[in-house]
Amino acid sequence: MTLSRRNWFGWATAGALAPLGLLARRAFAQEAHPQPAQGAAPATEAATPAAQPTGAAARGDYTPVRTLNGWTLPPRMVDGVKEFHLVAEEIEHEFAPGCVAKCWGYNGTTPGPTIEAVEGDRVRLYVTNNLPEHTSMHWHGLLLPSGMDGVGGLSQPHIKPGETYVYEFTLRQHGTHMYHPHADEMTQMAVGMMGLFIIHPAAGEPERIDRDYAILLHNWALHPGTYRPDPSVMQDFDLWTFNSKVFPAIDAIVARSGERVRIRIGNLSMWNHPIHMHGPRFAVTGGDGGRWPRALWRNEVTEIVGVGQTRDLEFVAVPGDWAFHCHMAHHTMNAMGHEIPNTLGVDQSGVEAKIRAMLPGYMAMGETGMAEHQAHTESGHMPGPENTLPMMMGQGPFGPLEMGGMFTVIKVRDDLARGDYADPGWYAHPRGTVASRVDASTLGEPVRRVAPPRSPPTHEATPVDHSKMHHG
Ligand SMILES: [Cu+2]
Structure with missing residues (x-):
């Protein structure tokens, strides 16, 4: 403790007063972006400087990430090291009202709390195992000593039930990363053990990020009428989730017109997901390896986030209600039946x-x-x-949305306060900008390639006249 105080004063005088300014900015940012369990973070962080001050004026000045429907684990500063304590345990999880399950997660939730730090931070991560079987923790995508990589049996002994292990390393990168067990993975990931590990750049962002959202993709074999995800399923999953929630229980992504928004997406499911955004194009600005050089950024409206990958999408918010979803049509359904004729x-x-x-x-x-x-x-x-849940859910301003699973709405408004994340309701479209019904009889005959059938199709065998078939 004495050592830490001496370090603090030494650093503060050597580095002039810049740290005080940045700490104030961070405290403001935290306050403006309230999230569950984040309350204690600003005070503890303000008490001690980070272990390896880089001297960058913008160090630590970042917009805190917002884990949709989730939360961020407040760190504890001990002798200049950022400490986090994750507890692996069984939890009761609600995918949406009417659908709960016994899952495994961390600190009461699946996904576990997001870990958020800054490049250059020294982190110490305690992992306590309150599960009935052994586990371990792999820090997915992080540059670290081999013995901190968390592969049970390869890089460390397994963490037995009741035991606590400690991991400690310095963050030498920034970007969107993840954590998950590397022990009985098939079971432990299938029942929800995973989380996000976000590292902000020490030098600040090249473009200021106004809203920084994070989503972890997953799939669950929670068969209708059951209460425990089935770990042996490989393809036919029942629920497709953003941060372990299905639409319409997934929060809206809220922004003010003109703000720069980043959506970080990690995928620890068993499928690749083409994530599609309506409205403006986004730039893909980063992946597992961190933020890409600007020359590699590319504009897209759909980006595949492969299994085990992360992608960062950035865009300037345009007013409206814009769908944001996986483009695999079955992944925007809930509780699929798989053997339906x-x-x-x-x-x-x-x-x-x-x-x-x-x-x-x-x-x-x-x-x-x-x-x-x-x-x-x-x-x-x-x-x-x-x-279980209906396959299709959600009511919009014009009727049923007929969606589920990996779907939410990006709601952008002109009049939002900075840092206001409350759902603003449905978009009030400017007059004349909504598709509407017309009288088709005034339009004349539409151009068709082939004549319409004279009667509705039936399953009666219909003789086919091959001589009349056209090709090309
Ligand atoms: Cu998908």
């Missing part, structure tokens, strides 16, 4: 009556598509098994 276009009326004689309440689905699913669910026609 394809009934699209099938007249099921006779079948439905026959089955209903044996299964009262049975309702055929999908004749004209699946949109009827949400309508039936919401009108109470279709009670599903317990502890």
